[in-house]
Amino acid sequence: MAGEAPELNAQEKAGKAFPVSWDQFHRDCRALTWRLNEVGPFHAVIAITRGGLVPAAIVARELGVRVIDTVCIASYDHTKQGELQVLKGISDATMKLGGGTGKGLLIVDDLVDTGKTGRMVRKMLPDAHFATVYAKPMGRPLVDTFITEVSQDTWIFFPWDTALSYHPPLRDGAA
Numbered sequence: 001m002a003g004e005a006p007e008l009n010a011q012e013k014a015g016k017a018f019p020v021s022w023d024q025f026h027r028d029c030r031a032l033t034w035r036l037n038e039v040g041p042f043h044a045v046i047a048i049t050r051g052g053l054v055p056a057a058i059v060a061r062e063l064g065v066r067v068i069d070t071v072c073i074a075s076y077d078h079t080k081q082g083e084l085q086v087l088k089g090i091s092d093a094t095m096k097l098g099g100g101t102g103k104g105l106l107i108v109d110d111l112v113d114t115g116k117t118g119r120m121v122r123k124m125l126p127d128a129h130f131a132t133v134y135a136k137p138m139g140r141p142l143v144d145t146f147i148t149e150v151s152q153d154t155w156i157f158f159p160w161d162t163a164l165s166y167h168p169p170l171r172d173g174a175a
């Protein structure tokens, strides 16, 4: 209807921006691995796609783990969170490696925000270790190991979602 304020998406609601470069992301993933090395060894790494694929590759490389599985979950349509949909579950072979409960398995995602995605995967593998690179306060209690916490009203911009672009000078009204 005319005059009605448009609904804000999660990114607009967040207000603050936390852009992450490839370099920074790689460093943060390596820092995460240092912590995980104290907890392992792990039989397999499970990436929560798609965001978990990049950190999972780096962590698995550093830890020398060669068995990698995915759990494919869709929730955010760009920045708006809808119902969670499991598009592909964890394979039977990986479930067997974790004794059915996930013991000795490492779940990796790029971040926890509300914790909805993490909670769903934890239910599938209650004894697995859950690691993310970044965490917001609502999701933080679900994560066993993470590197950087940002406030709930921050939107993290990952390097695979962004590109370099022109930014107008401050004096011309740039934020």
Ligand SMILES: O=P(O)(O)OC[C@H]1O[C@H](OP(=O)(O)OP(=O)(O)O)[C@H](O)[C@@H]1O
Pocket: 048, 049, 050, 051, 052, 073, 074, 075, 076, 077, 081, 109, 110, 111, 112, 113, 114, 115, 116, 117, 118, 139
């Ligand atoms: O804690 P939550 O509020 O559930 O949000 C965190 C999830 O949201 C993003 O994934 P998204 O669903 O956008 O899919 P993608 O990884 O394919 O980008 C992110 O990669 C986490 O998996």
Ligand SMILES: O=c1[nH]c(=O)c2nc[nH]c2[nH]1
Pocket: 076, 111, 113, 154, 155, 156, 157, 158, 161
């Ligand atoms: O790129 C993203 N940045 C975020 O802060 C976020 N929270 C949920 N899903 C997200 N995706």
Ligand SMILES: [Mg+2]
Pocket: 048, 049, 050, 051, 052, 109, 117
């Ligand atoms: Mg994701």
